[in-house]
Amino acid sequence: MEFEQFYDDQEYILGKGLEKFEQEYAKFNQVDHAIGVGNGHDALFIILKCLGIGKGDEVILPAHTFIATALSIQNAGARPVLVDIDPDNLNIKPSAIEKSITKQTKAIVPVHLYGNPCDMEAILELAKNKNLVIIEDNAQAQGASFQHKKTGSIGLMNFTSFYPTKNIGALGDAGMITTNSKQFAEKAKVLRNYGKSMIGNYNLIGINSRMDELQARLLLVKLKYLDKWNHERMEIASIYESALREVDEIQLQSTLVGSNNVRHIFPVLYNKRDELTKFLHSKGIDTLIHYEKPIHLNEAFSFLNHKKSHFPIAEKVCASELSLPIYPGLRKEEVNFICDQIKWFISKN
Numbered sequence: 231m232e233f234e235q236f237y238d239d240q241e242y243i244l245g246k247g248l249e250k251f252e253q254e255y256a257k258f259n260q261v262d263h264a265i266g267v268g269n270g271h272d273a274l275f276i277i278l279k280c281l282g283i284g285k286g287d288e289v290i291l292p293a294h295t296f297i298a299t300a301l302s303i304q305n306a307g308a309r310p311v312l313v314d315i316d317p318d319n320l321n322i323k324p325s326a327i328e329k330s331i332t333k334q335t336k337a338i339v340p341v342h343l344y345g346n347p348c349d350m351e352a353i354l355e356l357a358k359n360k361n362l363v364i365i366e367d368n369a370q371a372q373g374a375s376f377q378h379k380k381t382g383s384i385g386l387m388n389f390t391s392f393y394p395t396k397n398i399g400a401l402g403d404a405g406m407i408t409t410n411s412k413q414f415a416e417k418a419k420v421l422r423n424y425g426k427s428m429i430g431n432y433n434l435i436g437i438n439s440r441m442d443e444l445q446a447r448l449l450l451v452k453l454k455y456l457d458k459w460n461h462e463r464m465e466i467a468s469i470y471e472s473a474l475r476e477v478d479e480i481q482l483q484s485t486l487v488g489s490n491n492v493r494h495i496f497p498v499l500y501n502k503r504d505e506l507t508k509f510l511h512s513k514g515i516d517t518l519i520h521y522e523k524p525i526h527l528n529e530a531f532s533f534l535n536h537k538k539s540h541f542p543i544a545e546k547v548c549a550s551e552l553s554l555p556i557y558p559g560l561r562k563e564e565v566n567f568i569c570d571q572i573k574w575f576i577s578k579n
């Protein structure tokens with residue numbers, strides 16, 4: 231039905247489906263403007279270009295995130311400055327941010343990793359005192375909130391990704407910039423479309439990164455279900471938490487009081503992670519690792535000259551993290567079975 235309409239309208243790029251999705255997503259995310267782009271990487275790249283952050287500037291981000299966060303900063307010409315994470319909530323640590331601020335620092339990129347909101351109160355305070363811009367990486371936390379504010383609405387310009395596995399995923403690549411600034415929203419629209427202004431002149435060096443109309447129309451339908459799906463994820467997480475909380479060998483991620491974690495991923499930290507993985511796979515339970523290496527230990531970022539042990543918490547998390555199955559539709563009995571298997575393995579090891 232939607233697909234037939236898409237064909238009939240014959241607007242394959244920057245059509246009314248995208249416009250409608252941008253309006254609906256802005257409403258959902260409690261911001262005035264949403265700008266659909268090709269993917270999350272480009273969203274942050276465009277934001278940095280919008281804000282004039284590039285060569286000679288430093289941007290602070292956690293050492294533990296998906297590599298795209300660091301790549302966007304590097305590709306925009308700025309220097310990614312990594313800092314360690316909090317050992318409990320596994321997000322960027324405000325006191326570590328403070329220590330890394332220099333005269334070149336222009337922005338902080340808190341990543342709401344695994345769906346779990348960062349300590350935005352402390353980060354806002356820091357940014358205010360040091361006159362820095364906040365850009366939230368909300369790729370994993372669509373629908374999450376911190377003290378009643380949706381993540382992705384708190385920074386000056388923020389972004390998300392609709393990579394297929396996200397809490398709301400496209401059938402391909404797609405991303406979104408969110409902001410309350412009319413001026414920056416307009417500039418982002420120009421930059422995503424080759425730098426073409428509203429009246430047709432090419433005034434800026436832009437890129438081609440427009441959200442596909444087809445993806446926008448699909449996401450518009452899926453958006454109606456996002457809160458329900460997030461709720462299902464939270465219910466699954468609470469089963470995991472009550473079953474695994476008493477297992478001393480396992481560490482769970484903590485959530486700050488007053489924040490709503492939308493459980494994109496359910497991570498557990500366990501020092502025999504690889505053995506547990508093998509065991510769970512033998513029982514037909516699929517798991518993943520997010521992520522194998524912190525940013526500084528990837529060869530691509532060796533030029534930052536960090537060594538092993540520079541960010542001990544991020545390194546420890548990468549060496550021990552295991553992502554348990556979590557998705558809407560996963561049944562309560564299945565989650566209980568997974569918990570039983572984990573407990574059995576740990577009792578024998």
Ligand SMILES: Cc1ncc(COP(=O)(O)O)c(C=O)c1O
Nearest residue numbers: 269270271296298299369391393
């Ligand atoms: C934390 C984080 N930042 C950025 C991105 C980049 O998004 P994309 O894959 O759409 O470029 C992703 C997802 O893939 C992500 O998880």
